[in-house]
Amino acid sequence: MLVYSIKRILVAIPVLLILVIVSYLVMVLAPGGPTSSERTLPAAVIANIEARYGLDQPLWKQIYDYVENVVLRFDFGPSFLRRDLSVNDMIAQGFPVTLTYGALSFVLAVAVGVPLGVVAAVRQNTWLDYLAVGFSVGAQVLPNFVMAPILVVIFTVWLGWLPAGGWNGGAPENLVLPVIALGTSFMASIARLTRSSMLETMNSGFIRTARAKGMPMRKVVLRHALKPAMLPVISYLGPTFVGMITGSVVIDYFFSTGGIGGFLVNAALNRDYSTMMGITILIGALTILFNLLVDLTYAWIDPRIRY
Amino acid sequence: MPLLEIDDLAVTFATPGGDVRAVDGVSLSVDEGGATAVVGESGSGKSQTAFSVLGLLAKNGRATGAVRWDGEDILNAPDRRLRTLRGEEIGIIFQDPMTSLNPFMRVGSQLAEALTEHRGVSRREAEREAGRMLDAVRIPDAKARLRQYPHEFSGGMRQRVMIAMALLNRPRLLIADEPTTALDVTVQAQIMELLADLRREFGMALLLITHDLGIVAGACEETVVMYGGRVMEKGPTADLFAAPTHPYTVGLLAAVPRIDGDGDLAAIPGDPPDMSRPLPGCPFTPRCPLAHAPCPTVRPPMDGRRACHAPVPDVRALAARLAPEAAE
Numbered sequence: 001m002l003v004y005s006i007k008r009i010l011v012a013i014p015v016l017l018i019l020v021i022v023s024y025l026v027m028v029l030a031p032g033g034p035t036s037s038e039r040t041l042p043a044a045v046i047a048n049i050e051a052r053y054g055l056d057q058p059l060w061k062q063i064y065d066y067v068e069n070v071v072l073r074f075d076f077g078p079s080f081l082r083r084d085l086s087v088n089d090m091i092a093q094g095f096p097v098t099l100t101y102g103a104l105s106f107v108l109a110v111a112v113g114v115p116l117g118v119v120a121a122v123r124q125n126t127w128l129d130y131l132a133v134g135f136s137v138g139a140q141v142l143p144n145f146v147m148a149p150i151l152v153v154i155f156t157v158w159l160g161w162l163p164a165g166g167w168n169g170g171a172p173e174n175l176v177l178p179v180i181a182l183g184t185s186f187m188a189s190i191a192r193l194t195r196s197s198m199l200e201t202m203n204s205g206f207i208r209t210a211r212a213k214g215m216p217m218r219k220v221v222l223r224h225a226l227k228p229a230m231l232p233v234i235s236y237l238g239p240t241f242v243g244m245i246t247g248s249v250v251i252d253y254f255f256s257t258g259g260i261g262g263f264l265v266n267a268a269l270n271r272d273y274s275t276m277m278g279i280t281i282l283i284g285a286l287t288i289l290f291n292l293l294v295d296l297t298y299a300w301i302d303p304r305i306r307y
Numbered sequence: 308m309p310l311l312e313i314d315d316l317a318v319t320f321a322t323p324g325g326d327v328r329a330v331d332g333v334s335l336s337v338d339e340g341g342a343t344a345v346v347g348e349s350g351s352g353k354s355q356t357a358f359s360v361l362g363l364l365a366k367n368g369r370a371t372g373a374v375r376w377d378g379e380d381i382l383n384a385p386d387r388r389l390r391t392l393r394g395e396e397i398g399i400i401f402q403d404p405m406t407s408l409n410p411f412m413r414v415g416s417q418l419a420e421a422l423t424e425h426r427g428v429s430r431r432e433a434e435r436e437a438g439r440m441l442d443a444v445r446i447p448d449a450k451a452r453l454r455q456y457p458h459e460f461s462g463g464m465r466q467r468v469m470i471a472m473a474l475l476n477r478p479r480l481l482i483a484d485e486p487t488t489a490l491d492v493t494v495q496a497q498i499m500e501l502l503a504d505l506r507r508e509f510g511m512a513l514l515l516i517t518h519d520l521g522i523v524a525g526a527c528e529e530t531v532v533m534y535g536g537r538v539m540e541k542g543p544t545a546d547l548f549a550a551p552t553h554p555y556t557v558g559l560l561a562a563v564p565r566i567d568g569d570g571d572l573a574a575i576p577g578d579p580p581d582m583s584r585p586l587p588g589c590p591f592t593p594r595c596p597l598a599h600a601p602c603p604t605v606r607p608p609m610d611g612r613r614a615c616h617a618p619v620p621d622v623r624a625l626a627a628r629l630a631p632e633a634a635e
């Protein structure tokens with residue numbers, strides 16, 4: 001397993017490298033850059049700016065320098081847009097924010113979704129099941145960009161309990177709405193997935209064997225059914241992670257939380273390619289790492305998989 | 308009083324396509340220390356009969372009738388009562404050893420929990436006992452095997468594990484649902500021999516379910532022949548084999564492959580009945596060479612030995628025609 005993990009990480013390195021190079025090429029090929037604006041700048045100024053970003057160098061040299069900076073110094077260079085903040089500064093500001101509410105959303109989705117699905121399956125066709133299914137269908141058809149305004153209307157405008165946005169150093173009252181808005185639809189998906197997978201598992205031969213030993217239902221579920229029923233859910237965590245990163249763009253925008261998604265949107269709207277690249281590479285690396293974790297968890301649960 | 312008595316058992320499954328009556332009016336019994344076989348082709352309701360005894364039917368299944376254990380009706384008894392019987396007094400081996408063990412758990416833990424569930428023994432003690440039982444079912448290197456997962460076992464070895472699991476609590480009755488069908492011929496013989504040995508050793512009663520008449524003769528004193536969810540014929544195994552009184556039994560016996568023959572299986576022509584649309588009369592009618600006027604519409608009564616409208620001499624004549632060397 002350790003060998004496998006090391007192998008996976010070694011394989012991830014060229015993948016990331018390609019990601020870095022391709023992002024850079026896309027940036028070079030894309031129209032516009034730090035020198036494009038409404039006004040035409042004098043040639044001397046353009047040359048000056050290009051020199052500052054290394055854009056006057058031959059392409060191979062630019063790529064080489066960029067890769068070297070990213071890989072060896074974890075330095076994504078200056079922002080094309082903002083003079084006051086480097087790409088690293090933006091990541092340092094935004095990433096902890098996104099990580100905080102993202103991790104909480106993730107935990108909420110799993111910690112509520114899984115038990116909800118299990119209970120619904122074990123109590124299939126009872127009011128508990130209908131309630132759980134109804135809730136998750138409802139939550140699933142409300143994407144975060146619909147969820148967020150609804151939550152604000154209820155909890156800020158009507159009840160006045162929670163602030164409509166801002167971060168405030170990650171104060172609990174600022175966290176609640178972003179976490180719920182981001183996590184709910186994933187929680188619903190996880191609940192539904194858990195329920196159907198649990199129902200299928202409960203039909204399998206080895207569950208009948210466990211019951212034939214005289215074990216009470218609770219033990220049968222916890223000891224025999226839970227692990228196998230979790231496998232599809234674990235596979236779904238990879239896409240969940242990516243989905244949450246995408247969702248965080250909406251959350252940052254709507255709640256002004258100041259997370260990485262906000263910087264990304266801003267960069268995209270203003271052709272700040274270096275910032276976009278930096279954030280994209282960071283997200284790519286995290287996705288690779290997360291998927292490795294998912295696969296390792298899978299293998300840890302299923303003894304038939306040995307790497 | 309028999310140890311186990313199944314009385315007029317019926318099992319119905321609710322399905323989207325309507326109700327399926329898998330078992331219809333089955334009665335049979337197993338004596339203390341005795342052995343009864345239930346034979347019949349695939350889909351005849353054998354497994355569902357066995358599941359009903361321990362309340363292990365699928366969620367969409369309902370059972371009616373009576374299942375008496377030592378005189379007490381345990382059919383549809385509360386889970387609390389059934390749990391004290393399951394594994395403790397009645398052990399059960401399932402048809403498919405490949406899916407009957409939990410692939411995510413070590414074999415040792417799966418065995419041990421069968422013991423810890425019923426006795427106040429420690430896990431360690433339970434595992435030691437499990438190791439001894441693996442020895443008893445002749446699994447080599449039992450101690451190391453306890454730490455392995457089911458996928459590391461062959462089909463025959465898994466079935467031995469299932470047997471060991473069912474025997475751990477020294478049950479008074481073992482229900483063996485096709486314990487050998489999924490296995491190859493040499494392993495089949497070993498498993499049957501093992502069951503016979505263990506039965507002698509523990510003095511346990513056996514309800515053997517099979518579609519293979521070949522393994523019944525040596526293993527069981529009583530035989531029940533099922534078709535389409537109903538009992539066609541039942542009685543002492545020796546009688547049934549020597550002088551079958553039901554056309555279906557005759558067909559089954561003719562289908563037993565003979566070692567000296569060319570290996571051809573004289574299977575009964577035709578398809579099993581559609582359980583969701585049962586005939587009001589005898590389910591065997593479409594395939595029966597002796598079918599006549601009342602068969603499709605009038606249900607033949609069970610007279611204690613057989614349920615058939617045809618006179619016994621006609622059945623004897625059929626037997627003589629189908630298997631001349633078997634009749635005197």
Ligand SMILES: Nc1ncnc2c1ncn2[C@@H]1O[C@H](COP(=O)(O)OP(=O)(O)OP(=O)(O)O)[C@@H](O)[C@H]1O
Nearest residue numbers: 320322327329348349350351352353354355365582
């Ligand atoms: N959960 C279920 N829902 C609907 N029908 C079912 C269900 N379980 C079993 N049946 C039906 O019940 C009938 C009898 O099944 P059973 O398993 O008892 O047959 P069997 O005699 O054991 O056959 P085999 O030799 O194939 O094991 C079959 O027609 C099967 O399709």
Ligand code: SF4
Nearest residue numbers: 589592595602615616
């Ligand atoms: S009742 Fe009729 S159809 Fe059924 S087995 Fe007897 S003769 Fe054949």
Ligand SMILES: [Mg+2]
Nearest residue numbers: 353354402484
């Ligand atoms: Mg069966």
